[in-house]
Amino acid sequence: MRKITSIVFILFFLSSIGYAQSELSIEKIMKDPKWMGNFPSNIRWDDQSKHIIFNYNPEGNPSDSLYKIAVSKTDQIEKVTLEEQRAFIPSFANSNLAQTKKVYVRNGEIILVEVSSGKKTSLLNWGDRISTPRFLANENRISFESGGNLYVLDIDSGKINRVTNINSGNKRISREGSKINDREISLREENLELLQVVKEREENRESSRAYREATAEAEPFAYYLGDKSASSLQLSPDEKFTTFNLITRAENKRTVVPDYTHVSGYTTDINTRSKVGDEPTKVELALYDIQNEKVTIIDASTLPGIQDLPDYTKDYPEKNWEVKDRNVTFSSPIFSNDGKFAIVNIRSSDNKDRWIAQLDLNTAELKVLDRQRDEAWVAGPGVGSAYGGGTLGWLPDNKHIYFQSEESGYSHLYILDVTTGSKKALTSGKFEVFNPFISKDQKSWYLTTSEVHPGERHFYKMPLMGGKMEKLTSMTGNNDVSLSPDEKHMAILYSYSNKPWELFLKPNNAKAESKQLTSGQSEEFKAYNWKDPELVNFTAQDGASVPARLYKPNPEKSNGAAVIFVHGAGYLQNVHKWWSSYFREYMFHNLLTDLGYTVLDIDYRGSAGYGRDWRTGIYRHMGGKDLSDQVDGAKYLVAQHGVDPERVGLYGGSYGGFITLMALFNEPDTFKSGAALRSVTDWAHYNHGYTSNILNEPFNDPIAYKRSSPIYFAEGLKGNLLIAHGMIDTNVHFQDVVRLAQRLIELEKDNWEMAVYPVEDHGFVEPSSWTDEYKRILKLFNTTLLD
Known part of the structure; x- marks a missing residue:
């Protein structure tokens, strides 16, 4: 009787406080997200600006597939065939300055593409792993990496030239040049005296070595990495210099995570990350002077503030803080299009400083163009990380660089004249800038900002040297724009608070209307009035x-x-x-x-x-x-x-x-x-x-x-x-x-x-x-x- 009374009381209590039912349940909302419908993602264009390509799954397959919509026939969604996928130009392909040609590697071949026609030409089948082909200032020449070295392919002649000689390990020292102690000398002389055949062979080797040394040319320049490794090799557009990062990896103890449900039936250890306080990986920058055959490690000791102690050290007056050069990490330099200048992003290991510096290719010296100091840590949209990334590059005049900085308290876009040091903020205000890029005609910027509201994203166009921003999107919410290569249309991945992502198409015109191309919500999902x-x-x-x-x-x-x-x-x-x-x-x-x-x-x-x-x-x-x-x-x-x-x-x-x-x-x-x-x-x-x-x-x-x-x-x-x-x-x-x-x-x-x-x-x-x-x-x- 007491149990029945308790149940009645609980039911009465729940009703009295308005405890209601819902059309939703935990089981429903936490099941496979496919129940919600099918929504597009990873929007991009074909290189001819004819089709929008995206991930989609209208058939409810185990994973998304590629689909396309033609700009000329927006009411039809078609699946991209495997043959069409194989014909795609990869997103990592390198473009020439006019963006009329692209070059990339596929299955060991360097492929050249004429963008307008889609015509492809195989330039080289190397037979070994190759990567990062790039157009040089002379666009009939392409650099590429293979076996840890850089090569140049002349498209017209087909001639290949190796431009670096970088080797792993240390330079081998011949036995003749090595030092031996008295005991070893004594044993050697005794052996030669006792064994006539051994003595004759040694005399022949000595004669051959003397002949080779007398007739051989000087040994070609070679650089040995020792216990370091090289990464991010690149050739300057004028083919005079190569830069690469030297990596010294620290051995840090890692945490083991046991997997008790491994398919083998045994508990299996997963090696995962280490813990905070690691010895950092050291990343140096090397400049390889091809003509003068020398490699210089760039010196960071001249960076302003390189020995600055962080403010928090004041909380530990009893500790003797050593004032010394902080470790820094160099990103890969970015060359001006003419190859005359290079800029590099440098981060202190404590991440309280970011320097953007010009690298003098002839003297291997750094000239700091901008320093961003943050007593907390340097970050923010477009600012990048210790290893690069973010917004950083050259304007077409090869005189100005652009970058993002939180100098004003919000991440904005800046340009700087490397000849005068003059810096100008192109955007300003209590909002942030995301993913700026230069238009194809190199006269304008395209960028996304939160200017309207911190909780909205819109796409803008702005003159290259700054000026009024023109807002190109109008739908309230997030407008994630993929601009067509010919810059005539915007593919917009759009969503609102209670509406999942859908694909829209709009002409590149602020006054034009956006047209919805997908409608992926399931009937079950639409049946509920989402708040x-x-x-x-x-x-x-x-x-x-x-x-x-x-x-x-x-x-x-x-x-x-x-x-x-x-x-x-x-x-x-x-x-x-x-x-x-x-x-x-x-x-x-x-x-x-x-x-x-x-x-x-x-x-x-x-x-x-x-x-x-x-x-x-x-x-x-x-x-x-x-x-x-x-x-x-x-x-x-x-x-x-x-x-x-x-x-x-x-x-x-x-x-x-x-x-x-x-x-x-x-x-x-x-x-x-x-x-x-x-x-x-x-x-x-x-x-x-x-x-x-x-x-x-x-x-x-x-x-x-x-x-x-x-x-x-x-x-x-x-x-x-x-x-x-x-x-x-x-x-x-x-x-x-x-x-x-x-x-x-x-x-x-x-x-x-x-x-x-x-x-x-x-x-x-x-x-x-x-x-x-x-x-x-x-x-x-x-x-x-x-x-």
Whole structure:
């Protein structure tokens, strides 16, 4: 009788708080994403600008295939045949300056293509591995790499010339030139005296060697790498110099991740990454002077600020900091089209400096053109990394370079005159620039920006030397444009907050209309009225305006509880007006809202899309402002949206899982429950490239690591915690949560549980795993926030 009474009470309670049903279910939204429909991706054009080519899967095959739509017949979607695919010019093909010809390697052959006609000519069948063919200043000549050396092919004559002589290892020293001790001399002389045949053979060898030395030409110049390796070989357009990077790899201990479900039936070890604090790989730059037959290693000691200590060292006055040249990494130089100049991107190993320098090819000296210093770390859209990338190159006049910088606090496009050092910002304002490139006629820029709104992306055209930007797209959301090679049309991959990606076509004209070419939503997906979350801002405790997406339930269904979602990756934007990469979480938020929850999704400090200060707001303290933003978000929900302060939970994966742990350990009076998915628990165990930017190195900045790692605060747990982790996670290792579990056991905490997923890596793949995980999350919130 007591059990029946309890069930009736629970049902009455749920109805009294408006606990509603939903058309959605965990099983539905977490099944294979094919149920949602079929959406295009990886948009590109054929070289004749006749067809848009993209990945698509209207037939529901195990994986996407290539499809095409003709500009002249936009109502017909056709599958690209295997024969057509083989005929495609690869995206990595090198173009001449006029972009009328392309050259690439396929199956050991160098292929030349006339772009307008599509005519292909086999220039060389080398018989050995070849790579990176490039047009030189004389476009009848092409450089290519084979066997670690560079060669030049003359198209007209067919003649091939080897231009470098780079060899692995060390130069071999002949036995005759080697030193031998007295004992060896004595043994040798005794052997020659006793054995006549051996003596005669040795005399013959000596005579032959003397003859060869008397008649031989001087040994050709050769460069030996020793214990280093070479990469990124390239020949200057004028064929006078070669540059290459010298790589010295450090041996760092790696973490082993056991795979308990390996097909063999045995536990198999997966060798994964090492941990933060690695010895860095050393990347030097070598200049090979072909005419003078010498190789010079470029000296970085003249870089301004090369010995600057970071500001955080002031927190350790007891430590004797050695003032010395910092290690730097050189990217591959970029030559002007005439080959007279070269620029190079250089990064300090602590990533607090980026220098763009001109390399004098005759003296091998560096002239710094621009220095970007950031006491946190240098990054941002278009800024690239230690190994290059990003926005950097030459204007057609061979006098100006272009690059992106966060100098103003937002990543903008700059040009600089290498002859005068004069620098000019081509864009400015509280927005960011993405993927700028120069038009085919070399008179304009095409670029994407967030000028309209941080949560929108639009495509623009701008004069080459700067001026008014013309906005070419108009649809609210994200307009990811692929411009046709003839620059007459834009293929637009477009989405909105509640509408997945579709393909549109528009003439390259701001006033023209966009035409939708695909419509991939399934009937099952369209049957639900997906919510368009409201973009809001709330005020943080330090006065900052924090962007967020708000999902509100119908007032009659509101249960007074709230869930805050914490996106992963740290530097990622999820408060925007386009279809989220977190589409499963987006659908889960629709389900939660149907059940009466209010949901808030915050672009906390450290998120992308809001400039340098927001990006670096977590420097030396993860779990600082990024956590207080969650707390302030909860206060906003209580003050503005009728949420019960005793019924707030949060969840997230990866970085979001880390914040969830920090929230439950450090703000237990704000958050009653949380689900930490694939979470970092101790930053000293994460990778070097990401972690050292934000927290420096654990042996140099232990303060930053101790205040940023959840495992040090586990004693603060009061609420209800779900930990979920893949056991073969090669990014955030399962070891992270194993160590935390032991800590919680030793602290005698009993309000937590752990769900493990034996076949899953960091990003879950199996629908069954997604379903199990989110059923547990929903159960956690229903049982802890609705009582």
